[in-house]
Amino acid sequence: MNLENTQVQMRKGILEYCILHIISRGEVYASDMLDELTAAKMIVVEGTLYPLLTRLKNAGLLEYKWIESKSGPPRKYYKLTDKGSKFLEKLTETWDDLVHSTQMITLKSNA
Amino acid sequence: MNLENTQVQMRKGILEYCILHIISRGEVYASDMLDELTAAKMIVVEGTLYPLLTRLKNAGLLEYKWIESKSGPPRKYYKLTDKGSKFLEKLTETWDDLVHSTQMITLKSNA
DNA sequence: ACCCAGTACTTGGTCATACATAGTACTTTT
DNA sequence: AAAAGTACTATGTATGACCAAGTACTGGGT
Numbered sequence: 001m002n003l004e005n006t007q008v009q010m011r012k013g014i015l016e017y018c019i020l021h022i023i024s025r026g027e028v029y030a031s032d033m034l035d036e037l038t039a040a041k042m043i044v045v046e047g048t049l050y051p052l053l054t055r056l057k058n059a060g061l062l063e064y065k066w067i068e069s070k071s072g073p074p075r076k077y078y079k080l081t082d083k084g085s086k087f088l089e090k091l092t093e094t095w096d097d098l099v100h101s102t103q104m105i106t107l108k109s110n111a
Numbered sequence: 112m113n114l115e116n117t118q119v120q121m122r123k124g125i126l127e128y129c130i131l132h133i134i135s136r137g138e139v140y141a142s143d144m145l146d147e148l149t150a151a152k153m154i155v156v157e158g159t160l161y162p163l164l165t166r167l168k169n170a171g172l173l174e175y176k177w178i179e180s181k182s183g184p185p186r187k188y189y190k191l192t193d194k195g196s197k198f199l200e201k202l203t204e205t206w207d208d209l210v211h212s213t214q215m216i217t218l219k220s221n222a
Numbered sequence: 223a224c225c226c227a228g229t230a231c232t233t234g235g236t237c238a239t240a241c242a243t244a245g246t247a248c249t250t251t252t
Numbered sequence: 253a254a255a256a257g258t259a260c261t262a263t264g265t266a267t268g269a270c271c272a273a274g275t276a277c278t279g280g281g282t
Contacts, residue, residue: 003198006124007205008240009268013120014209015240018216025219030259040215041208048240050260055239072258073248087114092217094118097152098125099210104151105129106203108136119269120238126269141230159269161231166268183229184277 011042017095018042019052020080020088023062029075053078061087122153128206129153130163131191131199134173140186164189172198 018040022033030049037044053076056062061084064076080088129151133144141160148155164187167173172195175187191199 003201003205005267006127006202007209009124010128010205010209012123012239012268013117014213016117017121018213021217036216040212042212042216045241046260047242047244047262051241051262052239054261069249069258071250073260075259090114091117094114094121095213095217098118098121101151101153102125102129102206105147105153106132106206116238123239123268156270157231158233158271162233163268165232180229180278182278184231186230 014095015042015044015048016052016056017088017091019049020056020061020084020091023078024080024085024088027077027079029067029077031075056084060084125206126153126155126159127163127167128199128202130160131167131172131195131202134189135191135196135199138188138190140178140188142186167195171195 015037018037019033022028022036030046030053034044034046034049037049053062057064057078060081062078063081064078066074067077068074126148129148130144133139133147141157141164145155145157145160148160164173168175168189171192173189174192175189177185178188179185
């Protein structure tokens with residue numbers, strides 16, 4: 001019941017939504033995403049991101065192609081499938097609802 | 112990777128925050144909370160709420176007293192401890208940060 | 223007095239996922 | 253050829269929402 005753990009729990013599920021969003025804006029590979037998530041203070045590490053991408057790919061929401069890099073091994077560039085776009089739409093609704101529900105409860109104390 | 116499951120995951124941790132908030136507004140018992148959470152479409156069932164309350168109590172964030180009811184068995188009326196109030200403050204920060212982080216990512220696509 | 227329905231709370235088990243940690247594979251540099 | 257760096261993979265742990273069944277107390281009907 002410590003704070004850090006609760007923060008981790010709060011991130012659950014939301015991360016998935018954020019990652020789909022990032023990918024929806026254009027083809028990216030894992031390190032790009034990691035940079036953006038870090039910039040947004042949505043702290044994430046490799047060991048969280050990669051399995052999540054694999055899960056999303058296996059669910060048919062993402063696809064990727066290998067693109068060679070000038071410095072290092074080739075990279076997986078991800079993009080959304082049609083199914084992924086539709087899923088993202090639904091998730092957006094879910095997230096908006098959740099924020100709204102939370103506001104209903106947390107703003108009530110000021111009434 | 113179905114939608115319903117993701118919705119469940121998104122609720123993780125946030126529920127705890129909402130419940131602390133509800134209790135912060137005055138003494139309530141479980142069914143009161145359930146009603147309010149349901150009204151806010153933060154779907155929750157008994158089997159989720161009761162263990163959560165027990166967890167929060169064991170962590171010293173809540174305390175309760177038994178109050179007799181006119182219809183049925185006595186009820187546990189909960190209120191926040193000092194520690195609980197402080198924890199709620201921290202959680203509020205965490206939630207606000209999370210919403211902000213998510214906005215940074217999801218609003219970028221419109222830029 | 224007894225049974226039954228309703229209300230309040232409890233408990234044990236399952237599942238999904240964020241994270242830690244360690245490991246593999248390929249490329250460039252020296 | 254060895255070392256360092258980059259990208260990705262795999263395994264194990266912990267947490268918490270949910271399901272489902274169960275316990276305990278109350279009051280009404282017969």
